[in-house]
Each structure stands twice: as C-alpha cells, then as structure tokens.
Amino acid sequence: MVFLRAYIARRLIQALPTALLVVTLAFVFARIIPGDPAVAALGVYASAEAVQSLRARMGLDAPLWAQYGRYLADLLRCDLGRSLVSGYPVVNQLAVALPHTLLLTILGMIGGVFLGLLLGVTAALSRNRLWDYVARAISFVGISVPAFYLGLLLMLAFSIALRLFPTMGAGDWALPATVASHLALPALTLALIVAGYTTRLSRSVLLDVLGEDYVRTAHAKGLSRRVVILRHAMRNTLIPVISLVGMYFATLVGSSVMVEIVFSRPGVGRLLVGAIMQRDYIMLQSVMVVYALFIIVVNLLTDISYGFVDPRIRYE
Amino acid sequence: MSWRRSRQTVSASRLLVSTLCLVAASCVWASAAASQAVGLAEEQVLRIALDTSDKGRLDPHVGVSANERAVISYMFSALVRYKPGDMTVFEPDLAESVPEPELRDGRQVWVFQLRQGVRTHPFPGYPDGYELTAEDVVYSFKRVADAKRSSFAGSYKGMNVDASGEYTVVFTLEEALSPSLFLPLVVNFGGGFVVPRKAVEALGDEGFGAHPVGTGPFIYADYVPLTRVVLSGFSAYFRGKPVLDRVEVYYIPDVSARELALLSGAVHAIAGVREEVWVESMEAKPGIKAVAFGPGSICPLYINRTVPPLDSLGVRRAIFYALDRDDIVGIFGEGVAEPTYSILPTGYMPGALTLQDLEEAGYTWQYQQDLQEARRLLVAAGYPSGFTLRVFASERADYQLLYQWVERALAPIGVKLDITLVDHTTFHAKYRANENPFVFLVTARANSDIYLTTHFHSASRVVVGASPNLNFTQYTSVDAYIEQARIETDPVSQAEFWKLACLQIAEDAVAYPTFVLKPTYAYWEYLDWGYEVRSFMNTAMDITEQTRLMDH
Secondary structure, three states, rough: HHHHHHHHHHHHHHHHHHHHHHHHHHHHHHHHOOHHHHHHHHHOOOOOOHHHHHHHHOOOOOOOOOOOOHHHHHHHHHOOOOOOOOOOEEHHHHHHHHHHHHHHHHHHHHHHHHHHHHHHHHHHHOOOOOHHHHHHHHHHHHOOHHHHHHHHHHHHHHHOOOOOOOOOOOOOOHHHHHHHHHHHHHHHHHHHHHHHHHHHHHHHHHHHHOHHHHHHHHHHHHOOHHHHHHHHHHHHHHHHHHHHHHHHHHHHHHHHHHHHOOOOOOHHHHHHHHHHOOOOHHHHHHHHHHHHHHHHHHHHHHHHHHHOOOOOOOOO | OOHHHHHHHHHHHHHHHHHHHHHHHHHHHHHHHHHHHHHHOOOOOOEEEEOOOOOOOOOOOOOOOOHHHHHHHHHOOOOOEEOEEEEEEEEOOOOOOOOOOEEEEEEEEEEEEEOOOOOOOEEEEOOOOOEEHHHHHHHHOOOOOOOOOOOOHHHHHEEEEEEOOOOEEEEEEEEOOOOHHHHHEEEEHHHEEEOHHHHHHHHHHHHHOOOOOOOOOOOOOOOEOEEEEEEEOOOOOOOOOOOEEEEEEEEOOOOOHHHHHHHHHOEEEEOOOOHHHHHHHHOOOOEEEEEOOOOOOOOEEEEEEOOOOOOOOOEEEHHHOOOOOOOOHHHHHHHHHHEEOOOOOOOOOOOOOOOHHHHHHOOOOOOOOOHHHHHHHHHHHHOOOEEEEEEEEEOOOHHHHHHHHHHHHHHOOOOEEEEEOOOHHHHHHHHOOOOOOOOOOOOOOOOOOHHHHHHHHHEOOOOOOOOOOOOOOOOOHHHOOOOOOOOOOOOOHHHHHHHHHHHHHHHOOEEOOEEEEEEEEEOOOEOOOOOOOOOOOOOOOOOOOOEEEEOO
16 A cells, blocks of 8 residues: 555656646647637627737737746646636636536446446357357447447437437436436447447457466366356456556547537537637636646556556556 | 209309308318417427527627627617517617607717616616616716727717716717617617616626626526526516516537437527528428528628739639629528628618619629630730639638639639638638638628728728728728718718729629528427517527417
8 A cells, every 4th residue: 555655646746747748738739729819709800909908908918938927827826717708717617517527438438348348258258159240340330430420329319219318418416317317328429439449359358368278277177157257367358458448538538529519518528619619728728738637647547457457566 | 944943053052152161261260269279388498509619708798799699689678679580670679769860069969768667687786676777878888888898899989978867868979870870889789788787886897797687588597507598587577578487598519419409309499500401401300490581691702902913903803704603602502592792782781782783883793604704804914824822711611612612613714722721710810811812701790881891991901901800802992982971971872872882892893792691590380489580680589578489
C-alpha cells in the first residue's frame, strides 16, 4: 500500500508538466482558430465599432502574454471565466455537464467491456461455430458503424418504432428512473463501440491463452472447464483488455461528443461543439483542459489497475 | 301520360335533390359538429426544438441570434409589433395605436399612448409584478441606446425619449425618419422590446439576463442548462391569459435528432432545414405539417469590384450572363427558394425592383442567361480564354450548393474557381478581411436602409470603410441615394431613392440577386398556432396567447 501511494504521488507529479502543456496548448488553440469571438458573440451584422467595444470588454485587446498570465492565475483559483455566449461562469456550466458525460462514458465503457468480454469468450469457446460468427458480426458493427449513425439507428428502433426510450435529454437527477431511461440508448451506443474492440481482442487473446501449457496442466489436474477458464485463462486475458480500455478511453470521449449531440444530452460534448460553433474560446479552452485532465486521470487509474489483475506487476 | 311521367320524374328528381341536400347538410353538420368536438388537448404544454446548442442570452437588449430573439419574443412586448404570422403589418402592442409622426419645433416627434393596466411578470419583491408605465419605456430605450449594456446601441443614436404623463411616451428625433425606418426601432424585434425598470434595477443586468422579466404572454420559469428553457403562461397578460400553460423550448442542434424528437412525439414543433426536399419528406409523415414561411433571407452573389479582373464592368456582366437563376432555384426547390431579381427582395422591402423594371432599364445581364454574350464580353475585356479566381466557400451545406452552382455556371465561359472550403466562421473572417472576391451571404434585415447601408454604403466597406461592415463589393456609387432615402419622410419618395440605388447596383453588376430562401418548420397538425402562417421577421414561428394544442 505504501508503494502504491508513493507510485500515485510520483505519477501525479509527473502529470504536472503534461497538465501545464495541455493548459498552454488549450490557450493557444483557442486563440489560433479563425474567427473573432466578438463577431461570433454579436453576430456577423454587428458594426466594427460594436465589435471593437466588445473585444475591449473581453480583454482581447491585451497582449497575448498578458492574457495567458491572467488565464493561468485564474486557473489556479479554479476560475475558468465566463462563457462569452451565455455569460454564465464556465465552472457552473461544466458542473452541470460533466456528471452527464462522466456517467455516459463510464457506463458505456463498463457495459462495453462486459459485453465485449462476454462476446469474446463466447466466440473463443465456440470457435468457427454459430456463436463465434454472431459475436464477430456484432463486433464488426461496433467497430465499423460511426457513433452518430449507430445512435440514430438505435433511436429509430427503440424510441420511434418501439417507443421504449426517450429521444432527447438526460432526465432529472431527482428521478433516477428518468436518468436511467435517458441513459440507456446513448450508453448502449458507446457500449457497442467498445464491445466491438473488446470482443476481437479478448477472443484472440483467450484463444492464445487456451493453448498455453498452464491451461493444459489445469485441465490435466482435473479442474472443471468453468474453473479453468474463469480462474486461470480469463485473468490473463484481462491484462491486454485493460490496456485497451485505457487507450480507448480517449477515443470513447470523442465518440461521446457525437452521441451527446445525437441524443441531445446536456454533456461536455454539447458544450464543446457549441463553443466551437460560436467561437466561445473561454468555454473551448476550459472544455479542452477538462477532457485532457480526464484522460490523464484515466491513464493513471489504468496503470494502477494492472497491479490488481496481475500480482507480478509492482509499483516500485 | 307523358306529362304525368314527366311530373313524376320531376318530383323524383326533386326528392333526389332534396335527399342529397339533406345528406349533404347532414354531412356538413356532422363535420362541423365533429370539428367542434375536437376540443383543446388536456395538457397545454407546447414543446418546440430550436436548432442551437443552448439558450444563449435572453436579455432582449443583448441577445442577437435568431434563436435568442425567438424566446425573447415569447416573454417581452414592444410598443408596436409585427402582426403574428404576417410581418408586413404593424399593429399596436404596448401602445394603444400606431402613431403618425408630428413636427414640433422643427423636430420629428412620435407620441405613443400606452395601454393602461399592463402588468409585468412577477419578480423578487413584486410577486404580482407592477403596472408598466411611460417611465419604464423611457428607461428601456435609454438602456438599449447604451453601448455598454446593449448590442443594438448603434441603431438608437440621435433619439431622445421622454415621458409626458404616466402613459405617454415622446420620441424626439434629431433626424426625421419615415415610418418604415422608425417603427422597426420600436417593434418586437431587435432592440425594441421594453424591459421593466424596477426588475432590471432589482436584479442587475446580469441577473436580469439570467432571469428575464417582461410583459409578454409567457414568464421565464426554469432553465436546464444545455437542454431547455421553460416558460409558463402569464395569467395577467394584457391580451388575456394564454391558452398554453407552459412552453418548453428545447435546444437540439442536430437536425436528425430534432426530426426524431418530433416523430417520437417528444416535441410538437421543430425548426427545419431550408430545402424543399426536407419539407416534402416531413410532409410525407402522417400527422406532420411542414411549412416554409416568408419573408426569408436573400442570398445574392456579391462581387468584389476591386479585385482584377472583376474590376472590369464587362467581366462582371459576363459573369452575370453566365449564371442561370432557375438552376439554383431548382436545386433548393421552389417551395423554399423564391427567385428574386432585386437586391432588395420584393414583397416586404420598399424599393425592390421587379423583372419589369429591369426589362425597361435593359439590364438583361441581371435576369437572362446568355453564354454567347458572356463570352463576347470576356473577349472584349481581354480575357478570351477566361481566368481563374481563388475563392473561399463556407462548408455549410447551403453555401456549398451556392458556390458549386457558380463554379458550374462559369466553367463554360472559361472562368475557373479555385475553391477553398473553410468553416463558416472562417468564411466570415475571410470576407471581413477583404480576401474573398465572390461572397454569398444569406441575410435577413429589418428594412431597406439597414440592408443597403451595411452592404453598399462606402462607409461600410470592409477593411477600408469609415465604419466597416458588410460592403465586401467595395462599392461606393449609391451613397447619395441611401442618404437621401434615409432623411426622406415621404414613404413613396423614399422607396424611389431605394429603387434608384437598386438600379445603379444592377447597372454596375456588383451583386447578382438569386432567390429568397425561406425558413422551415415542421409540427404536428394538432398544433394550432393561432394565426395564419405567412411571414415572420424572425426566422422562428411566433408563439402567442392564442397558440394551443388540439385534442388528438
């Protein structure tokens, strides 16, 4: 446990330069994208005088280094500024959007991993038989169909034809059932994507593992097939799957943006797209920082989880 | 015998006719009874979906986008309003009538008598609101003229507003304006909405923007970030309690998601796509109505006359001769794209040119495709083999269609377009920096003066103008007409000046009018808007106290 704490502390310190780089890049990217935020805020018909006046109020007429300094100082105080479009504090808007995105992404990931493992194991154990083909077909769909299209198809089937789930929104936190019903299809969309990759990987790894000597030894010892697979083969199958989860999380965050748009969920993806469309660079840089920090944390958690799955991995 | 038979035949015929009449009358009665039987839906909660990510700014003096203004118009009133569903007619709103201008001490004066008993929405400290008076109207117009608190300040310069008694407001103008220029300043669009002084002072500008307080038919009730704004019916609304108990405005930027929300019944109406194909596809769905409504936006092709070889009049006219208006109208569909031959669109902007005006003037390049003449003009201008132009096109679907149309039309005369596709904001940045020789801009403006001034007055030239705006043609030849029209108070003479400006622009071939593109909506047929849908100043439908949901 001491080693684990020291490891986490070390990784956090190592993450600081990365975080600073991310923060700086977010600041630069938000300012080099074409288009004037003041024009975006006032509309294209605004006069040059009005645009100039707003630029001054936004602090855009200050030198870039001064803007950067103020941005860093504000960040240290956890002040992300105010949205140029809505006028609301960005922190408040992120506080509303982030839980929806976290819930969606984590549920999509967990659901996808479970579904993927189930399909992968089923496929490996029934190699070149019907269930293998079925699992591989589902995997193929998850990998090849874009998230927004998959979401629309699911919505057509389950919301329009069967009327089982709502088409938009995220439900009311005070009514968990509404949150669950609004989450079902978006999470399933992400889960199918994750399951696509997990199925393929877990199938091929399990097929390799099943050919290993220690599995043959376990069978020879008279252990049941269930025990051999669950206790011996699966554990070794999980390590590459965890690596995949860590790596794929960034991609999943990207997919969640599209899913949030299609299902009209009030998540960070909606904030991001709205900020890009309306040149709300204050919001844009904040969302980029949040996404980047999110991925840094996920990578750290992925590294830590290796040790729980494989005792040979130590944290020194 | 024959007489009797004939008489019997006549009687039988009468009987048959009488029976048919009776049956027809019964049918009519039954139909009428049935239609009367279709009463109001039990739940009067209207849900609409707009094509944007979030609510933006709902302070009526700050919010500028069409979607912001739509929601603002549900909550606020103005002295005058565009008649719901027909923006060609002004009618009194907070004022008792639409006044005529007067002359006092050499100054033009507009006197508005306010309705009595108009109450504001409730706000902290005023649970029943309070009665709106002239003091509030004066405060409101001073606020909208303050550049630090308003996005519309520029339009309200040179205007003095005073209260003369509790219910009388007097506008004294430094420069006289015709009704078609003055009334849009006090109408329910742009900066004309009236804010209650005590509410703004109690909440502060920021608080007021977050929780707007108006006098319109609906009260701001709730906001779920990135999802919806909820408005509730205002029982003390001066035109009577709205039929709708609540309006929920959802923000769904993706059109497919909006369509599915409509078809699933989650919302009753959605903002659509400006393409006839979309309207037809929605109309084909059972129970759904789709409409394209006026006046729509104009989207001429503007040519930068300072970029060689476009600085040659012959070249510009050659380009116009090569264009086929019917082709681009057909691409968008006649249901949503109405061909126009005038820079000011016909129908609602005074001064617009008709096809007959152009024919009489002999400006054939403005309305007639003639490739032979186009080639001849290019040869005469010294470009027998044509030329290549670098052009920036917006990646937005409607803009891509427009640029592809021009590219296709100019190819036969040897003019090649080297098109770079950029995102829409970059597109705006490029023409504002005078870097785009061919500009399409889908525009809707409140009146002829604003449109001509921002697009064709020399002061509005991008980069080099005294007050750069949207004159990306770098045009300088109609300043006098625009300025004379602005101070002309006789509407007929004023329209004549605008017409002269349009004719000059046509003669100089700096902008080719294509069509008026209408916004579209789709909605369930049991939604009764409460007015005939014809035209809206905004690109969103009005929701009034009469709007209701019928039983279905």
